[in-house]
Amino acid sequence: MPIQKKMKYISVREFANRYGISERTARNYCATGKIEGAFLTGKTWSIPDDTELPSRKSTDKKIMPLLAILREQKQMHLKGSIYHRTQIDLTYNSNHIEGSRLTHEQTRYIFETNTIGVTDESINVDDIIETTNHFRCIDLIIDRTEEKLSERFIKELHQILKTGTSDSRKDWFAVGDYKRLPNEVGGRDTTLPENVSKEMKALLKEYNDQKEKSFDDILDLHHRFECIHPFQDGNGRIGRLIMFKECMANGFIPFIITDELKMFYYRGLQQWPDIKGYLRDTCLTAQDRYKAIMEYYRIKM
Secondary structure, three states: OOOOOOOEEEOOOHHHHHHHHHHHHHHHHHHHOOOOOOOEEEEEEEEOOOOOOOOHHHOOOOHHHHHHHHHHHHHHHOOHHHHHHHHHHHHHHHHHHOOOOOHHHHHHHHHHHOOOOOOEEEEEEEHHHHHHHHHHHHHHHOOOOOOOOHHHHHHHHHHHHOOOOOOHOOOOOOOOOOOOOOEEEEEOOOOOOOOOHHHHHHHHHHHHOOOOHHHHHHHHHHHEEEHOOOOOOOHHHHHHHHHHHHHHHHOOOOOOOOOOHHHHHHHHHHHOOHHHHHHHHHHHOOOOOHHHHHHHHHOOO
């Protein structure tokens, strides 16, 4: 029986020095799956010794540095990082807009310890479940940012967000599927259940057919998604997750709608068909704030 040769591994620094690239580039290759067989041991990447430099074909779409770093820090479970902060800030604010009573500190505690801590106040179980589920949704959009937006992907986000909630135990509530009963948003009618699938297909086809997507294209997608309101509940959170994903997929700084921007955000959605500046300016303000976070962590575009 032939003797199998034991695989030899080298460090990120050794790999970077061998091919004359930066250590950050080497780590990004590992984090984005471009180096087959690379794995994390604690916070350190191990790379097979016989690995060649990944091809840099001009046809390959370059991912933004932020996305590569989020992926690396997600795998490392790195506390105090931009991944850590994004999980907490995006989850807290998006849930709070929809009525969650968990505080930012409680959200942070759940993310860091997977427990809710001791409290004298009553806490809605659904708020806790949807918080932990939202963390998983963020992981999904980080892992699959480049994936073309599809009905299947959007339904998967909804399935994750609502699994285990009290809504999931209602016969009429379709977790991971389009709504069965009419609903409204802000006192306005939305697409009727029997028309949702058709309108979602048309929306996604029109959006995906655009080879170069502008910032306004992403905002328009969000507005039309919220007008359709395809799910019985959770549309706002799913819509904002999609915006975050599509910003990173198309090279734009993503953003988090905070509670203090909520009313401007709602006004922007309502006025989008007539005055696009309201929603655009609100989202650009949120984008500037996320850019400041990136600058703190010394992450370049």
